[in-house]
Amino acid sequence: MSKLVSGFSKLNKEEKIAWLSSYFLKDNTNASDILRLYWNSDKKLQQLHDDFIENTVSNYYMPFGVAPNFIINGKHYTIPMAIEESSVVAAASLVAKFWSDKGGFKAEVVNTIKVGQVHFMYDGDKRDLREYFSTKKTDLISVTNDITENMRKRGGGILNIELRDKTAELENYYQLHVTFETMDSMGANFINSCLEAMAQEFKKDDIQIVMSILSNYVPECLVKAEVSCEVEKLHPTNGALFAKKMKQAVDIANVDPHRAVTHNKGVMNGIDAVVIATGNDFRAVEAGVHAYAARTGKYKSLTSCKVENGIFTFSIEIPLALGTVGGLTSTHPLSKLSLEMLHNPSAKELMQVIAVAGLAQNFAALRALTTTGIQQGHMKMHLGNILNQLEATPEEKEAVTKELSGKTVSYSGVSDVLKKIRA
Numbered sequence: 001m002s003k004l005v006s007g008f009s010k011l012n013k014e015e016k017i018a019w020l021s022s023y024f025l026k027d028n029t030n031a032s033d034i035l036r037l038y039w040n041s042d043k044k045l046q047q048l049h050d051d052f053i054e055n056t057v058s059n060y061y062m063p064f065g066v067a068p069n070f071i072i073n074g075k076h077y078t079i080p081m082a083i084e085e086s087s088v089v090a091a092a093s094l095v096a097k098f099w100s101d102k103g104g105f106k107a108e109v110v111n112t113i114k115v116g117q118v119h120f121m122y123d124g125d126k127r128d129l130r131e132y133f134s135t136k137k138t139d140l141i142s143v144t145n146d147i148t149e150n151m152r153k154r155g156g157g158i159l160n161i162e163l164r165d166k167t168a169e170l171e172n173y174y175q176l177h178v179t180f181e182t183m184d185s186m187g188a189n190f191i192n193s194c195l196e197a198m199a200q201e202f203k204k205d206d207i208q209i210v211m212s213i214l215s216n217y218v219p220e221c222l223v224k225a226e227v228s229c230e231v232e233k234l235h236p237t238n239g240a241l242f243a244k245k246m247k248q249a250v251d252i253a254n255v256d257p258h259r260a261v262t263h264n265k266g267v268m269n270g271i272d273a274v275v276i277a278t279g280n281d282f283r284a285v286e287a288g289v290h291a292y293a294a295r296t297g298k299y300k301s302l303t304s305c306k307v308e309n310g311i312f313t314f315s316i317e318i319p320l321a322l323g324t325v326g327g328l329t330s331t332h333p334l335s336k337l338s339l340e341m342l343h344n345p346s347a348k349e350l351m352q353v354i355a356v357a358g359l360a361q362n363f364a365a366l367r368a369l370t371t372t373g374i375q376q377g378h379m380k381m382h383l384g385n386i387l388n389q390l391e392a393t394p395e396e397k398e399a400v401t402k403e404l405s406g407k408t409v410s411y412s413g414v415s416d417v418l419k420k421i422r423a
Helices: 013-023 030-039 042-048 088-100 128-140 145-153 190-202 239-255 257-277 284-294 333-340 347-370 373-390 394-403 412-422
Strands: 064-072 075-082 106-108 114-121 159-164 173-181 208-215 222-230 303-308 311-319
Touching: 013 030, 013 106, 013 159, 042 075, 042 222, 042 347, 064 088, 064 347, 075 088, 075 257, 075 347, 088 257, 106 347, 114 190, 128 173, 128 190, 128 412, 145 159, 145 208, 173 190, 190 208, 222 347, 239 257, 239 303, 239 347, 257 284, 257 347, 284 311, 333 394, 373 394, 373 412, 394 412
Parallel strands: none
Antiparallel strands: 064 075, 106 222, 114 173, 114 208, 159 173, 222 311, 303 311
16 A cells, blocks of 8 residues: 555554554654554444544544533523533532522523525526425425424424515525424534425526535524622622623624634633534534624624623623434433533523523633633643643652742643652
């Protein structure tokens, strides 16, 4: 075999690893051992992981943690989080505890409408197209009856089909804009199957179908979450100043996109961690949420903050298309366990939990930024990571931590201190 390989997918795992080691990892004599180290000893479980994607050679592990003490709509939760970034789980846990004696978090689902589109080109008379659509609309729904039967039994299905004229933005471009209710399923396969059936029914000589695909921008699949309390309860000495600075931090994110992107990245630290833990599609969620943040034409904060009549309120409104049945949620053992930990929620309840996780994470970040600074918590974890890289013993870790207490942490600084201790 050479660097250009045919039939790679037909090789077994050992053969794939041998090829990688020969051509792309030949300078690393431990590469094969490292890849095998992360195989699961349970062959059945390993086969399950191998079947998730193509050309698997190993598993890539992420830490799986839990954030306890969340109270959402009066119900107690411990939230599962899969994430590699330091401090995220700790920050969420601290914020959950902080709000637990102040009424906890409140959350509500505004709507659960999802979207799919059939994109097509047409250069004929617009009136003829509108008339054709009018005569075809019933047929477009009926051709999906076999696909939607089970979904309709659960209360979901196709909600509406619109013909949208997009020729002002792109010559000859139109679309069938279809809305769906998919209940506890994320619904990607269901939506795409419906759209493809509609496209087959709708196309004719002068209608050129370009593609049929769901949209991950779901501004009508919305959830809101908030926390609130009297201003004086926010801080032991100066709640008013704390509230003022928190609001200023959000206001800055609303006027400066550079800050807004990092601000919202902090929100997504919490959201993605739970989305991944529950087997949902974090790329789809990320894309939809960031598009929503820019819906006014300017990228802004996903969270809001206000102080009125002595009451501080911190809130979030985001689109989340999630599922609790089907896909990875039904096959990955840890995803199933995560949902069980969350009381086997409906898709709507999971939307609420995940929105709260994002809100909590953002509150934690802003609280740190406007008080002690973000680095204090990060540096503690950063020090631990560096010491692990340097293979420090427990005794050495304790000595280095004591030596660097209150000082700026850097790799070279930690290395120097460790060398002195070892000398």
